[in-house]
Amino acid sequence: MSSWLKVGNWVKVCEAEDIPLFEGRRxxxxxxxxxxxxxxxxxxxxxxxxxxxxxxxSDGIITGTEVSxxxxxxxxxxxxxxxxxxxxxxxxxxPVEVRDGMVYVDVSVLExxxx
Ligand code: FES
Numbered sequence: 001m002s003s004w005l006k007v008g009n010w011v012k013v014c015e016a017e018d019i020p021l022f023e024g025r026r027x028x029x030x031x032x033x034x035x036x037x038x039x040x041x042x043x044x045x046x047x048x049x050x051x052x053x054x055x056x057x058s059d060g061i062i063t064g065t066e067v068s069x070x071x072x073x074x075x076x077x078x079x080x081x082x083x084x085x086x087x088x089x090x091x092x093x094x095p096v097e098v099r100d101g102m103v104y105v106d107v108s109v110l111e112x113x114x115x
Contacts, residue, residue, distance in 0.1 A: 024058035
């Protein structure tokens with residue numbers, strides 16, 4: 001999932017069928033690792049580097065709409081990027097759309113954050 005195409009603010013990252021149910025995949029957009037996840041509730045995209053010690057969240061176990069970091073099992077809410085066990089830490093959460101069987105992610109929310 002390293003190739004992508006920018007359409008407006010949306011970046012096409014893969015075909016929906018590339019991500020099986022209850023799995024995640026890592027992609028890179030504008031130098032940022034983004035984890036794209038498929039749940040029974042739909043697709044989600046969050047920053048893919050765990051704020052604890054850098055674990056790849058896209059390799060974690062999905063339960064409902066949460067993913068557990070594969071290194072130390074901290075849980076991240078896929079809708080918001082909040083860490084369930086550490087309210088001081090979070091990863092960014094990005095809008096996701098599926099159009100014509102393709103998954104698009106919008107990471108422009110990061111550009112709105114002042115430096
Ligand atoms: S690196 Fe994710 S919980 Fe430790």
